[in-house]
Amino acid sequence: MTILGIDIGGSGVKGAPVDTARGELLDERFRVPTPQPADVDSVVDAVAEVAAKFDGFDSVGVTFPGVVVDGVTRTAANVHKSWIDAPAARLFSERLGKPVTVLNDADAAGAAEVAFGAGHDQSGLIMMVTLGTGIGTALFLDGVLLPNTELGHLEIDGKDAELIASDRVREAKDLSWEEFASRVSKYLRHVEMLLSPRLFIIGGGVSKKSDKYFPLLEVNTPVVAATLLNNAGIIGAAVSAQQATTGHGQHPGSIPVDATAPGSPVAAAAHTVNSGEAR
Known part of the structure; x- marks a missing residue:
């Protein structure tokens, strides 16, 4: 399984495929400027532009600079207010056509x-x-x-x-x-x-x-x-996506983050939406 990690920051949106067992980038990361204003449609476009630079990935982990609960972005301190209560995981999954896990950027x-x-x-x-x-x-x-x-x-x-x-x-x-x-x-x-x-x-x-x-x-x-x-955000996002996609990381509470332990998910409050799920 190849996992793409994408990190949405206040100044840039960057991503790369990640070796989730070793915590290393598998390719040179690609970065685009964060759109201004960083509204929902513009940022989804930027994430899609980053993802389009890489082939063959099975799922995607995306970080967001704010509170993320069950794939929904609840705050938006450094991006456009249109992100408040936006169904981020669903929006990214629909656009990329892949399962997408979304979590807070610092958590990742x-x-x-x-x-x-x-x-x-x-x-x-x-x-x-x-x-x-x-x-x-x-x-x-x-x-x-x-x-x-x-x-x-x-x-x-x-x-x-x-x-x-x-x-x-x-x-x-x-x-x-x-x-x-x-x-x-x-x-x-x-x-x-x-x-x-x-x-x-x-x-x-x-x-x-x-x-x-x-x-x-x-x-x-x-x-x-x-x-x-x-690169920490990219790596954390990808590892979270890998474990969520394989059935881990869905627990709504706090989750161990030792990626070397079998069955131990890396991120809490991460929610994965499949592109084929009901809208």
Whole structure:
């Protein structure tokens, strides 16, 4: 079975076929800019454009930058409001003609890191933080995903946290790495106070530049860069789709994410729709 992973971000929609046993891309990823405005029809078109670059895949995993429940997108902080309560899994499946699994983007990235990357074999509470257009978060307790946490919207100094410490804000305000590290530290310390995690895994596009600001972070919890970097969402989406398609990953609650364990699904709150299902 060949699985295609597609990651919808605030600035780009990118995808590639994935080796779901090893957590590796099987081909060079293809990326198109996220449409502006990122309404339902335009984003479905962009996902279809990415999928058209690859042949022979059996099912598709798609990440979405918001809350996803049973294949329906419930929030839309960094995309068009037309996505609120949109039947995303059905829409993508109808367009691509394949079974499609949809899940939150940070949940997918975190699941990939816990299965194959920086969070593998880590016990206790682990938090994945993606710094990009916004701030995405995923929580894992002993390898079990608690889906759709959306802790990037915590209030810091009277503002939404992602309006203070996202990579988009760093670029828009032309922040120095010292200034950016100070803002990220403030956010992470707030999370420390609330949750006392054992490990922060930092992903998103800015994870490639971790050497610029990690040494400047002032937090008590260990902080590591996502080892899968900006491919984590693609990989997590594909592994989720593979396990959902084979009969796993449908449980509505929290699900173990050890992809190496037989029968252990990678993502929670992921829902697969077959192109042949009733509309």
